[in-house]
Amino acid sequence: MFGFFKKEKSQKLSSDIYENMKLIKTIFLNDKTIIFRTYHQDKNTFMLIYSDGMVKTDYINNILESIINVNIKDKITIDFLKNHLPSANIQTSEDFDEVIGCILTGYVVILINDDNRALLIKAKEGNTRNIEEPPSESIIRGPREGFTESLLINLSLIRRRIPHKDLKFLFKSIGKYTKTQICIAYINSIASEKIINEVINRLDDINIDGILDSGYIAELICDNPFCPFQTIGATERPDVACAKLLEGRVIILVDGSPFVLTIPYLFIESFQSCEDYYVNFIFASFNRILRILGFILTTFIPSLYISLVNFHQELLPTPLVLSITAARNGIPFPTVVEAFGMIFLFEILREAGTRLPKPIGQAVSIVGALIIGDAAVTARFVSAPMVIITALTGITEFLIPQLTWAVIIYRFIILLFSSFFGLYGMFFGILIMFIRLLSLKSFGVPYTLHTISIDLQDIKDTSIRGPWWAMKYRPIILGAKNVIRNKSQKPKEKINLE
Incomplete structure (x- = not known):
């Protein structure tokens, strides 16, 4: 040290x-x-x-x-x-x-x-925040501990869960003026040497005045700095960090930051929650499917509505077309302007509710959602169907907080194409997004590998969560040295003593 x-x-x-x-x-x-x-x-x-x-x-x-x-x-x-x-x-x-x-x-x-x-x-003074449940990753069932701003406390939380000699801590100091301590943690007998060396090399290339949070590190070492999809994970939970280590990942802890970086990070992880592993695998799989559905709805529903209403009315039932036309009677703005305006207004309310103190933020969200929305419909500024579309778009966005910024950007891009070319424009925008996703890598690991795989072994812990006794292997895509992580057998039926 x-x-x-x-x-x-x-x-x-x-x-x-x-x-x-x-x-x-x-x-x-x-x-x-x-x-x-x-x-x-x-x-x-x-x-x-x-x-x-x-x-x-x-x-x-x-x-x-x-x-x-x-x-x-x-x-x-x-x-x-x-x-x-x-x-x-x-x-x-x-x-x-x-x-x-x-x-x-x-x-x-x-x-x-x-x-x-x-x-x-x-003899450093130990005035640090108490260990408490992280507000950004609250769960119903599972550990309640969260990382703090103290590097030593965070390391102790990890060491207490993985008391094994193969758990390695490598320390570095980054920042010309701040001399911020950085710790690279990995399990030597599991993690890939190539990924460990790549992490170390990228950290060695950093030459900056100061590091005040792990977000600095994430932006300086990520593979695609101009891509809205994050290729480096972040968590405040020690149990999540330890689970990543046991899968063969590398984590980076920064002194002064409660957010720990996990490397590599895959697209499918955005739909996973630590609580998925603490509840029955059937419920966990159902919740993951809901999150994937939420991603699809929040990204594509505004574009689909614009395409069908403006370009492809023949695809809608006649009563629904008449209902939408009646609701739009007297609205001074085109449907496209309505969509852009309402979605933009929702993002303003979301950001305001996030930045304000919690009691005031909740009040702002309620006022924005109820009063402003109802007043806009009554004043004939927007139509009622557009309010429903905006509400559905916003609610489903909260299912995938890790993808919020990527969803916002691509939602507007796809909506822009749809406003000019209808369904053809929407599918063109979707194609652009998927091409970008398929081209991404996270420290040499394909970002979307096995995400849409139909192989049974590959999907046991991706879009669904298989039972623990069935997940015998670690994710092969990480290049782990020891691929076997579970030798437990399927539970057998107990003897009836009656």
Whole structure:
């Protein structure tokens, strides 16, 4: 961990404690948060340097008490303190840049006169958010723990679920100014070496001033930065991250961010929920089919309505055509303008409800959906069928939160083609979307591989969720070393004791 702050050619500490103090004070000129405390004891001179607010005050007092209570008249060395101070995380270093980096990240630095080494003691203040259920991935059944902004806490949540020697953590520091700690986690006996090396290489290529969230990393290492479909997954749930690790994936944890990145990420994962694995596989499969249906409806229903009403009325039953025509009587805008306007208004209300405080956001959504919609129909600005189409489009959008942005973009693209060419334009827009999906890769893995497969083995955990006793193999598309993950047998009928 200490090597993160090193450079190839860096300055060494001096054996003069006051010269070191002068150099450090020059770097932190007029910075009152950097505390210097000097102590003299017989032949020994000690100096403690730390950043106020970054370290635990009680811990510093314990260190001072331990040093002062040392009953040795002769010269005390750094090695002696290292072996006698009450700390589980203590190291020595003679690298000046490393010492500066440790001061800034919650370490107590101890200097002793006539010694060109420093003692580095981790004493970081532990003021972090409590472990609680993540609001972005709420479920009915399953674990309630969620990641926090503390990297060490997040690693402990993973280690507690996978206490195996093959679980590996690889640390890096990214950001010229922030020095943000990044951790790459994977199971060595399962994950593909090619994917691990590719992740490491892409992270090594990052050269940026600072990393404040895992979203920075996702955008900098993704395969297709201009594509609205995400090729890197993100989760706040430790159980989801561990499940990805057990499938052979690689995860990236960022200090200061509760969102963990999962690599590679496939299109079918957008329709999966962690709760699918905690309930009966029949219900889980039904829910996944609902999400896929929701994706189809929210993306294509406005375009289908425009195509049928404006270009292909002969495909609709006559009573329905007459009903739609009667509802549109007196509407001043064409159907296409209605569709674009209502969908755009819905997205405005959705965004407003998301950004506002929760009680106010709910009120905005209710007012927008009920009052504004009813008033628009009464004032003859829009027709009632268009309000129904917009409502159905918006509700089904909430079934697939991972695809929200991609759905919004392609919905407008397909709607634009449909407004000019009817069903032909709609199918042309759909073709463009599917060509884009089929051309995507996530760290070398085809984005849609096995998504529409009819092979029984391939679909056991894709559009449906097979029973656990039937899912004997990990996803082959990830190139896992060990493909067998389950040797359980199908449950047999129990003996009737009556």
